[in-house]
Amino acid sequence: DQQVKQNSPSLSVQEGRISILNCxxxxxxxxxxxxxxxxxxxxPTFLISISSIKxxxxxxxxxxxxxxxxxxxxxxxxxxxxxxxxxxxxxASANAGNMLTFGGGTRLMVKP
Amino acid sequence: ETxxxxxxTHLIKTRGQQVTLRCSSQSGHNTVSWYxxxxxxxxxxxxxxxxxxxxxxxxxxxRFSGLQFPNYSSELNVNALELDDSALYLCASSLVDMGYxxxxxxxxxxxxx
Numbered sequence: 001d002q003q004v005k006q007n008s009p010s011l012s013v014q015e016g017r018i019s020i021l022n023c024x025x026x027x028x029x030x031x032x033x034x035x036x037x038x039x040x041x042x043x044p045t046f047l048i049s050i051s052s053i054k055x056x057x058x059x060x061x062x063x064x065x066x067x068x069x070x071x072x073x074x075x076x077x078x079x080x081x082x083x084x085x086x087x088x089x090x091x092a093s094a095n096a097g098n099m100l101t102f103g104g105g106t107r108l109m110v111k112p
Numbered sequence: 113e114t115x116x117x118x119x120x121t122h123l124i125k126t127r128g129q130q131v132t133l134r135c136s137s138q139s140g141h142n143t144v145s146w147y148x149x150x151x152x153x154x155x156x157x158x159x160x161x162x163x164x165x166x167x168x169x170x171x172x173x174x175r176f177s178g179l180q181f182p183n184y185s186s187e188l189n190v191n192a193l194e195l196d197d198s199a200l201y202l203c204a205s206s207l208v209d210m211g212y213x214x215x216x217x218x219x220x221x222x223x224x225x
Contacts, residue, residue: 004154036216043116043202043216044155089154098145098168100214102154 003027004092006103013110019077021106023090026071030092034100035064035075038087047088048075080110116205116217124223130191131222135203137184138215143167144186145214146178147202155202161186190222198224 005024013019023033031052036044050057050064050073057064063076077084090103117136125131137144143162147155157170161180175191184205190197200221204214 006154041218043204043218045216046214091154098143098160099157099170100147100155102147102156104152104154 001026002104003030004090004101004103006088006090006106008106009104010107010109013080013108015082015110015112016079019075019080019084019108019110021075021077021088021090021108023073023075023103024071025073025092027092027094027101028071029094030101032093033064033066033073034091034093035062036089036091036102037084038089038105044089077108080108082110082112084108085110116203116215118201118203118217118220120220121218122221122223124225125193127193127195127224129193130189131193133188133190133201133203133220133222135186135188135205135217137186137203137205141205141207141215142184143206144180144184145204145206146186146188147204148172149200149202149219150196151199158188193224195224198222 034049035047037047038044048059048062050066066073087105087107089105091100119134145160146158149155158172159169160167164180177189179187200219202219203217206214
């Protein structure tokens with residue numbers, strides 16, 4: 001039973017446009033959400049996070065939106081750059097626990 | 113400051129064998145977590161160590177075990193290897209009071225044949 005799902009395995013976007021990556025979860029106990037970016041042959045690197053008490057968090061070109069009623073979060077990248085091409089993972093945690101539950105990832109390709 | 117380093121980078125083992133993977137935590141970090149990432153999937157939590165003791169475990173059988181040493185380096189041991197254990201094994205270190213400020217290593221690619 002996948003508690004965190006990223007339903008789009010891949011996404012292709014033109015440079016300068018907006019990239020929107022989506023993530024759905026089923027566990028109501030999740031209260032902290034994170035996005036990681038992963039390049040080939042490297043470990044995941046932390047991108048941005050959001051607590052369940054917020055519905056939006058912004059950091060430069062990256063914004064994460066959380067819709068608790070729909071159990072849905074999204075990552076917006078504006079403007080997209082070729083260097084953003086990577087696999088993006090959504091992750092969630094419950095009750096300040098030490099375990100992260102990851103989604104399956106979305107491969108983003110930003111075309112010049 | 114050095115990041116998280118894992119060794120070896122690649123490994124091929126035979127079914128039924130045992131394997132030890134190693135991880136050096138980022139300087140100053142006192143907590144280490146291990147994740148398994150199968151091909152085409154997201155990382156799955158195996159366990160976490162803090163102060164040399166297991167501090168949480170995911171849905172993995174007891175043949176997956178670990179150690180954390182006083183210098184905060186860590187080992188992941190897998191006994192009786194199965195073909196499904198083939199995966200990328202990721203180590204992540206953090207400070208216990210940093211919440212989710214994990215720093216991941218580049219991983220060890222284990223292939224079981």
